[in-house]
Amino acid sequence: MTIQRRALGPKDVHIDILYCGICHSDIHAVRGDWRVPDLPIVPGHEIVGRVVAVGSAVTKFRPGDIAGVGCMVDSCGECENCLADREQICLNGTTFTYGAPDKISGGQTYGGYADSIVVTERFAIRIPPGMDLASTAPILCAGITTFSPLRHWQVTPAFRVGVVGLGGLGHMAVKLALAHQAQVTVFTTSPGKIADARRLGASEAVLWSDAQGMSRQANSCDLIIATVPEGFSMQPFFNALKNDGTLVNVGALGSLNPDLSGMLLAFSRKKLSGSMIGGIAETQQVVDYCFARNIRPEVELIRPDQIQAAYRRVLDKDVRYRFVIDFASAKRAA
Numbered sequence: 001m002t003i004q005r006r007a008l009g010p011k012d013v014h015i016d017i018l019y020c021g022i023c024h025s026d027i028h029a030v031r032g033d034w035r036v037p038d039l040p041i042v043p044g045h046e047i048v049g050r051v052v053a054v055g056s057a058v059t060k061f062r063p064g065d066i067a068g069v070g071c072m073v074d075s076c077g078e079c080e081n082c083l084a085d086r087e088q089i090c091l092n093g094t095t096f097t098y099g100a101p102d103k104i105s106g107g108q109t110y111g112g113y114a115d116s117i118v119v120t121e122r123f124a125i126r127i128p129p130g131m132d133l134a135s136t137a138p139i140l141c142a143g144i145t146t147f148s149p150l151r152h153w154q155v156t157p158a159f160r161v162g163v164v165g166l167g168g169l170g171h172m173a174v175k176l177a178l179a180h181q182a183q184v185t186v187f188t189t190s191p192g193k194i195a196d197a198r199r200l201g202a203s204e205a206v207l208w209s210d211a212q213g214m215s216r217q218a219n220s221c222d223l224i225i226a227t228v229p230e231g232f233s234m235q236p237f238f239n240a241l242k243n244d245g246t247l248v249n250v251g252a253l254g255s256l257n258p259d260l261s262g263m264l265l266a267f268s269r270k271k272l273s274g275s276m277i278g279g280i281a282e283t284q285q286v287v288d289y290c291f292a293r294n295i296r297p298e299v300e301l302i303r304p305d306q307i308q309a310a311y312r313r314v315l316d317k318d319v320r321y322r323f324v325i326d327f328a329s330a331k332r333a334a
């Protein structure tokens with residue numbers, strides 16, 4: 001399919017796409033889980049590529065540089081949130097990377113399952129020379145979405161961090177919490193992932209269906225990051241929080257039915273929160289943080305013609321732990 005990218009403006013960079021991760025959000029978007037999509041929709045918001053042209057006023061990139069694009073491509077730049085580096089919750093409306101009205105072109109945005117993208121330099125992330133490109137792509141969404149709550153709740157080595165759901169976001173939550181020297185507990189629905197959670201460094205790994213195992217985790221976690229793609233019963237995870245602890249839901253973005261006991265909440269002052277990706281400065285920070293510590297998402301490279309099969313495996317909880325579409329090999333061969 002041919003999609004039109006806008007002509008290069010003075011502050012735009014034109015990026016030839018080399019890799020793009022597959023986030024569960026892509027699947028929600030094409031299936032219309034959140035809203036009926038405006039078609040055509042081109043998903044993909046974990047983009048890494050090479051800058052091939054820059055506008056006359058661009059200072060951050062030169063042709064040949066490697067750049068990343070995450071979940072958003074524009075925001076007002078003037079509201080309280082944008083001024084505080086929280087462009088992802090711009091009060092005048094963040095422009096997301098795909099399926100959103102594009103204020104500049106007047107059309108809609110198209111994501112990274114594509115040959116190239118044009119984006120304002122403010123929303124492009126510098127990828128340090130020498131960084132492995134395929135495994136950098138998932139940092140632009142899965143990485144920042146789990147890094148941001150770890151930073152906001154100021155995770156220290158004294159923390160135990162719970163991670164619910166060991167998929168793309170979940171495995172990055174484990175790696176990044178460990179990098180903050182926290183202890184980690186993984187809560188999974190997949191028996192086959194218990195051993196993997198330990199291999200990744202979690203000191204505890206529990207099946208939700210194991211009632212005894214769940215009750216042994218009572219009052220153990222300071223912070224829990226939940227990455228489950230749909231609504232789920234939260235009380236068992238609230239039980240696993242310490243008093244004053246917080247459950248941050250980054251997964252389920254549809255209606256939540258938390259099914260919580262008001263009495264237990266009153267007695268414990270536990271909190272439920274959400275978190276939306278992270279700002280551009282924080283996205284740059286997590287990319288640099290992962291490069292400095294050699295933290296790499298675990299990726300399985302696929303060809304563009306394997307996207308449907310990859311979606312099926314993500315829905316079956318059978319991704320270890322991020323599919324990344326490899327456009328680079330085909331471009332090298334061409």
Ligand code: NAP
Nearest residue numbers: 024025165166167168169188189190229250251276277317
């Ligand atoms: P993913 O790779 O599919 O991982 C989700 C994991 O959740 C699964 O691997 C599975 O782990 C667990 N799970 C439990 N019940 C499930 C069910 N009914 N169906 C599928 N998985 C289930 O997904 P992801 O890319 O990490 O994204 C997770 C969610 O976060 C999605 O809803 C996505 O839209 C959302 N998201 C939010 C933000 C944000 O900014 N807030 C950013 C990116 C993505 P176990 O096998 O261990 O149980």
Ligand code: ZN
Nearest residue numbers: 023025141142
């Ligand atoms: Zn995503």
